[in-house]
Amino acid sequence: MTRPTALKLGTRRSALAMTQSGMVADQVRRLTGRDVELVEVTTYGDVSREHLAQIGGTGVFVSALRDALLNGEIDFAVHSLKDLPTADADGLTLAAIPSREDSRDALVARDGLTFEQLALDPRGARVGTGSPRRAAQLNAWARSLGVRIETVPIRGNVDTRIGYVASGDLDAVVLAAAGLSRLGRLSEVTELISPDVVLPAPGQGALAVECSAADAELIAVLAVLDDPFTRAAVTAERALLAALEAGCSAPVGALAEPAFEGADEPITELRLRGVVGTTDGSSLVQMSITGPTPVSREEALALGRELADEMLAKGAAGLMGERVL
Numbered sequence: 001m002t003r004p005t006a007l008k009l010g011t012r013r014s015a016l017a018m019t020q021s022g023m024v025a026d027q028v029r030r031l032t033g034r035d036v037e038l039v040e041v042t043t044y045g046d047v048s049r050e051h052l053a054q055i056g057g058t059g060v061f062v063s064a065l066r067d068a069l070l071n072g073e074i075d076f077a078v079h080s081l082k083d084l085p086t087a088d089a090d091g092l093t094l095a096a097i098p099s100r101e102d103s104r105d106a107l108v109a110r111d112g113l114t115f116e117q118l119a120l121d122p123r124g125a126r127v128g129t130g131s132p133r134r135a136a137q138l139n140a141w142a143r144s145l146g147v148r149i150e151t152v153p154i155r156g157n158v159d160t161r162i163g164y165v166a167s168g169d170l171d172a173v174v175l176a177a178a179g180l181s182r183l184g185r186l187s188e189v190t191e192l193i194s195p196d197v198v199l200p201a202p203g204q205g206a207l208a209v210e211c212s213a214a215d216a217e218l219i220a221v222l223a224v225l226d227d228p229f230t231r232a233a234v235t236a237e238r239a240l241l242a243a244l245e246a247g248c249s250a251p252v253g254a255l256a257e258p259a260f261e262g263a264d265e266p267i268t269e270l271r272l273r274g275v276v277g278t279t280d281g282s283s284l285v286q287m288s289i290t291g292p293t294p295v296s297r298e299e300a301l302a303l304g305r306e307l308a309d310e311m312l313a314k315g316a317a318g319l320m321g322e323r324v325l
Helices: 017-031 062-072 115-119 132-144 158-166 177-182 216-225 226-241 298-312
Strands: 007-011 037-041 076-080 092-097 103-110 128-130 148-151 172-176 191-193 207-212 252-258 269-277 284-292
Touching: 007 017, 007 062, 007 103, 017 037, 017 076, 017 158, 017 177, 017 207, 062 076, 062 092, 062 207, 092 216, 103 158, 103 177, 115 132, 128 132, 128 158, 128 298, 132 148, 132 226, 132 252, 132 269, 132 284, 158 172, 172 177, 207 216, 226 252, 226 269, 226 298, 269 298
Parallel strands: 007 037, 007 076, 128 148, 128 172
Antiparallel strands: 076 207, 092 207, 103 172, 103 191, 252 269, 269 284
16 A cells, blocks of 8 residues: 655744644644655745844745745645735635634743833843834833833844843843743743733734645645634734734734633634834834624624724824835
């Protein structure tokens, strides 16, 4: 009996990307009984040393993987959803968006300190982040405390970023909690930052499993991994980002979650929050809307667009350093 050929799963080379892709590969192996081979793909965002705000951010961690899919070099790919451009890719489909991990940002600080303890230190605090969105909200948070911090742009993998704290070059860094969780490094977090203070990037904590739109058999297999509520929530968040005409590195945060959540009650309403701000934290537009939990892609898109319209009416466009026109 001929053994089925291995499915080729494209992934970035970082430890986090390999871990995330390995999780999906294990699930696909169990579903299909077929072997899954990880194929490492180097993206522009991996080799460029420029800060994301300088290179645009949009698609820099994704384009090479999508090219490999379209060229038939791999069968499917796993992305961090927050890295995906909001526009659909011709010839490809998001076959699955699995259940979301923790969407929050996480602080890794010297001496086990929280953000408020750092910010109130009379010596000041240097906080590293590669995200204008985080910089805007962290600086606004410090302003609300009546203190100032210095947000320092950084690049690199998790080891590199946390290494800046261990070496004393920075007082703290801010990373996605989901990535640290998947790497088994939550013990290094000194504070999980509430979304009431810092909203995450649209889609943060979620993965996207993408394949050829023509591969109906594989689409059917991958669809089993899909979580409908996560898909609805991140679709609304990404619709907000798209309607604001903002790229992945623009200072935009968004989070859709249950408006009211009981222990055994079905989720019937979705609350979508959005924020846009200047990176120095001096100006923020923060708004939210609540609506019935979307049961279709069109309803989720409409929710995001509605909030974007309200934010634009309040001046959000003037606060974004990057707009995709």
